[in-house]
Amino acid sequence: MFDRLRLMSDYEAPTPVWAPASVGAFVLSPTHLDHLGLDETLRTRLLRWQQYFDDHHPADLCGWDSPGSSQRYASEGEQLREELERALPGLRVELDLWPVPADD
Incomplete structure (x- = not known):
């Protein structure tokens, strides 16, 4: 399906998981997360x-x-990126913390 994903929040997005730019950089829906085969715990943590x-x-x-x-959000994002990569072997997950100030 994809060779990489982006983990990034945006205002009122249904999930923080995005398809790569090469296929339109669209936000994945909760149904997409189900199709990736993520376990319930990881899906819930992402949401x-x-x-x-x-x-x-x-x-x-x-x-x-x-x-x-801000600090809690960034820390949790790092953990989720690692867990998502472990759950989807061979798929690269890029973490985009755009809302976190550079000095955090």
Whole structure:
């Protein structure tokens, strides 16, 4: 299906998992995650990470509600990237932490 994925939150996206640019860089739906064969725990953690972004970096605020929220988001993103790569051998996962300030 894909040789790589991007892990990245965006405002009110259904999941934080994106197809590569070579096939349109579209956001995957929860159904797509099911088709990847991810276990329930990892799917749930991915959806919760996306919801955490929406709750703590809302579009109307255009920033994090606290520095701690930003740090927690980045840390969880690193863990999820590693777990996603382990769950999908041979597939490269790129983590895009665009909402995290460079000094975090």
